[in-house]
Amino acid sequence: TISPYYEWIQDSEEMIRNIPRSKIRLVSMIGKGAFGEVFYGLLADVAHLRNELPVAIKTLPSLCSEQTKSEFFFEAIILSKFKHPNIIRFLGISIDDRSMFLILELMEGGDLRTFVRDARPREKGECSSLSILDLLKLSLDIAKGCQYLESNKFIHRDIAARNCLLTEKGPHRVAKIGDFGMARDILRTNYYRKNGVAMIPVKWMPPEAFMDGVFTSKTDVWAFGVVLWEVFTMGFVPYPGKTNAEVMKYVLGHGRLNQPPLCSGELFDLMKKCWKSKPKERPSFVSIVETMTKIKREHKQEDPIMLENLSKDPAP
């Protein structure tokens, strides 16, 4: 069955801008993407800007399969449809006989999971560069990005801290959903694999998804609850020490992630609601954003996170 999105994407009336290669300058590699590299680059002649615009360039090696090329193009079509402060901005593609580039918004802070892991206090007495309020802000950013997808009836299928990016590491950082690889592959081929191996993010999935392959926005809500847990454990792997099979059994047996020490009762209540077995009982992203906005507004203390706060092991 062709996903309902196929028509939606097929009739994408918005033209995707093909940026002449002469306007693009690759400067340095900033990361290795799923199938290509991601470079820091400069884009010339952008609108009103006097000097070049720093951008991220996702490259596709020239010698690659037709399938990979269409995957790459499909990602561009999906990204070009979204316009939201918490979804990575797509600027255009650049195709020439040798290679294909995706030109994306430059997110200099790197991915969310690495960011919170790197921000963990190392020794006793040392405090983190982040406060609980910082973690709340980052989580609320992603909730807003998810709310936008929900309102557009777009199911992401792989909401996870590793797929979110930060504009910068500094205090004005904004978190955005930065990767749509899973949705791209499912929309295009109905299955997902990286380098041939089926990669299913079981630890971020609800029972109806890993048991029956049923995906709705309530699937993304469950995954968002796990992102909250990732952020408030400052980058733990969910269900530490459990294999995917053990996690499925545990979750089917109504087992759930524990309350992270940094996480308030109110926030843990929200997480638990995201992990209700019945999809209908999980909150919408509209109500998740409302709840998190209230929690953030009521959160007064700015004190930085100490190792002692993290010490109680959140592992079940």
Ligand SMILES: CN1CCN(c2ccc(C(=O)Nc3n[nH]c4c3C=[N+](C(=O)[C@H](O)c3ccccc3)C4)cc2)CC1
């Ligand atoms: C000391 N630190 C070390 C880490 N460092 C970085 C590490 C990685 C990045 C980076 O990849 N930035 C990106 N900007 N735009 C896009 C990016 C990735 N994209 C992609 O499409 C990637 O596929 C992607 C998507 C989501 C999550 C990860 C990767 C689009 C920036 C800084 C800052 C300094």
